[in-house]
Amino acid sequence: MSHKFKVIVAGAGPGGCIFARDLARAGIDVTVYEKGDYEKIGHNWSDAMERSALAATGFEAPFEGKVNTGPLVKSKGGAGNPTGIYEQHAYPCMEVWSPDYSSRKMVDFRYVTTDRRALGKLLIDQAKEAGAKIQFRHEVVDIILAGGKSLGEIEAKGIVVKDIETGETKSLQADIVADDTGFNATLRTKLPAATGIAGKFSSKEFAMVHRTVRKRNKNAIDPVADHYRYGYNTGYQWMQYLNEDEIDTGAGVKHDPNNPDPKDIVKEFISRHPSISDEMIRGGEGLCLVGRSPASLVAKGFVVIGDAAAQTIPMTGCGAGGAMMGGKFAAESVIAAASKGKNDCDALWEYNWKWFVGSKRGANYAGLTALRNILQDLTHDEISFLFRKDILNSEMLTNSINGIFTLPDIPIMMKTLVGGITRPGLLLKLNAATTAGTKIFKHYLAYPPKWDATQFEDWKVKADRLFAVTVK
Ligand SMILES: Cc1cc2nc3c(=O)[nH]c(=O)nc-3n(C[C@H](O)[C@H](O)[C@H](O)COP(=O)(O)OP(=O)(O)OC[C@H]3O[C@@H](n4cnc5c(N)ncnc54)[C@H](O)[C@@H]3O)c2cc1C
Structure with a gap:
């Protein structure tokens, strides 16, 4: 590996920190610029975080496979919770209620409530210990670009960063620039529109x-x-x-x-x-x-991670775990690319593939986005009806809350038909949602395995067409 390979990260959210930590552990020169302060990183509350994402990124994931025996299973900072990031009360199962409280289902709740200030600091500490440099109160204000306009031609060459204390700005060069600036996606949205990945999220x-x-x-x-x-x-x-x-x-x-x-x-x-x-x-x-990812998470010299890449579960908006997984996958691809001394779409494409297909996260989230787009305007009465008829059953709720798109099976479809017979309008909406979700899920699983400009363009056009029917 070339020790000259240099990576700059904008934003020290969970995605940026895991990315920087893993790169630094592999010996890559990485610097994170964060506009906030160490003390105020994360949120001033505790979030539901996916246990699988915590486990995959090197944290002990408590309560995996264990049944809760009481309301309080461990103390902060105590045995099994040495980092002190988890709240005491853990619940592997959760009651999910219909809007009118007429029906409830038990779902498998694959999250653990995690103190986001404590986790934020811990992630920064881990990145620093691994050798990453972290500059607080530095705002990345621009991306330095070269080359043409399309996804295959454009190249990120570095950033412009402002020291918030002094107001001084500097231009810095890097082999890879990573955008982890949250849902404003400050750098991704400065790429040319012709890349097809620069769009801002709509309200x-x-x-x-x-x-x-x-x-x-x-x-x-x-x-x-x-x-x-x-x-x-x-x-x-x-x-x-x-x-x-x-x-x-x-x-x-x-x-x-x-x-x-x-x-x-x-x-x-x-x-x-x-x-x-x-x-x-x-x-x-x-x-x-709760929106959908850009069609590619990479360009030459560029990767996008976390909320900036819409790595959030569309049914709940939970994105801290997705950001950590995005950071992990992006780091794996950058390490492989750096070992070949490369930073182009070809070399970084593996990140796209891991996100959309390999882990199925991207495909699941896309399928769920389609469902959400169509079903989110159902009335309380309609959703409560679906609960009572067990059309929205424990399995479906477990999957959607945990970020998994379920392909409808025949018994469920039959149930839907029988249950929905008295409400044809609702049945039509359900059908539209499952049909669109299934097509989109399958389309994402057919994501181009390698960078190829024509294949990518065809895939993207079809994805846009499939999504268009889900949006009012
Ligand atoms: C009210 C609320 C509740 C939530 N609850 C949950 C939950 O229960 N579970 C869950 O998983 N998720 C939850 N989320 C979502 C979760 O916070 C995000 O999905 C997650 O934090 C995204 O991580 P990220 O890596 O994209 O970075 P972010 O956490 O978005 O952090 C981005 C970082 O970049 C910095 N930054 C931004 N712009 C610049 C710039 N130009 N230059 C330098 N630095 C910059 C910011 O200061 C910030 O530190 C919640 C969000 C909100 C608002």
Whole structure:
């Protein structure tokens, strides 16, 4: 491997840190520029994180295969949780409720609640220990480009970075520039439009999410368990214990001015639950990306990771695990490319392939995006009906919440027909969603295995055509 091979990363989110850590461990010269501070990295709350992503990126994934025996299974910083990143309360299964509370299903919940400040710092520490350089309070303001306009011709040569303290800007050269700047995708969106991967996410591709961690009122008689309310107000609502003293509750809705403010949904929920006190401990709100990935995650000298690449589960907006997996796959491809002294589309294409086909993450997320596009506007009455008829059953809910697109099988289709017979409009929507989702899922599994400009263009045109029918 050439020790001169140099990589620059914009953004120290979970994706950028795993990417930088793994490159540094392989001996590559890598520098991360992060506009924020070490102390404020991540979120001021705890997120549901995929256990499989944590395990694949080198973290002990607690509770795998174990059945929860009680509400509190381990203490922060204690045995089995040495890094202190996991909340005490873990629940391998979760109750998922219909919007009108008339029906509930038990789903296999393959997440663990993780303190995002603690995880953010730990990821930065790991990257630094591996030898990556991390510059805080440095904002990447531009990407330096050369070559033509199309995906095969354009080349990222470096970045322009601003020191936030001094206001000074510098141009820096690199063999690979990585964009992990979150859903604004600051660098990807500066590539020429002719690459086909520079588009900004539209406002329809976001959910607005509000969450608050409250002190638990232990004296209250309020036997409310961890649960998730599916399809409520075009989104979801949840409540979970973090430990004996703290309750996390929140809601997300489709980002649309006509939808209720998720803060009001949470307020109303709290008003019905005396166990959740007015004492706020942590929390916040923001946009969660639920859209689809650009058609390629690489260009010559360029990779895009995390929210900037829409590596988020479309049904929930959970993207921290996807970003870590994206960072891992991108690092594997860059290490292989660096060993050949290359940085072109050919050499980096393996990242695309791993994301869309090898791990099936990209294909699953694309299929789920199609389902979400069509089904997100169902009424509470329609979703509750699907729950009661077991058309939205535990298996389907388990899959969609965990980011897996399920190909409809014959018994499920039959059930759909029988259950939906009294509601032809709903049946039509379900059919449209499963048909579009299946076509899209299969199309993503047929992603070009190697970089080929014509094959890529044909694949992309077809993907755009398939998605067009899912968007109103
Ligand atoms: C309210 C809310 C709740 C959420 N809940 C969950 C959850 O429960 N589970 C889950 O998995 N996900 C959740 N998410 C989504 C999750 O936070 C993101 O998917 C994940 O953090 C994306 O990681 P990333 O690597 O793309 O980087 P990000 O976390 O988006 O970080 C990007 C980093 O880049 C930096 N940056 C941005 N622009 C520049 C620039 N120009 N120059 C230098 N630095 C820059 C930012 O300061 C930031 O540190 C939630 C999000 C919100 C808003």
